[in-house]
Amino acid sequence: MTRAAEQRLAAMRRRLDEPPPENVAGQLAVDVPAVVSPPPESCGYGNPRCEAVPARFYPCGWKCDEHQPARTHRRRTNP
Structure with missing residues (x-):
């Protein structure tokens, strides 16, 4: 390794040992509100609605499960 490369490596190691700056420009801490999860969806079949x-x-x-489309479709086959 050349002397210049060794000096650059030593300078980088010293730089890593320095403490980070207190405030980094463009990286401010922001309070982000917690995500509020919506209520679970319910069954919309019928009038009044099933609401299961x-x-x-x-x-x-x-x-x-009781009102899934495979069980509630209107198509009928002739006997």
Whole structure:
């Protein structure tokens, strides 16, 4: 290793031993409010609504296991 490289390495090591500055420009501490989670979604089937929880989202809306689209569609086959 050359003498210049050794000097640069020694300068970098000294720099790492220095304490960090108290305030870094552009990096101010900001109080961020805690995230408030929304209430869980409920089943929207029927009138009045079922309101069962837990519900899963389907293309036709939020449905519980009892009212999932496979069980509530209107298509009937002829016997």
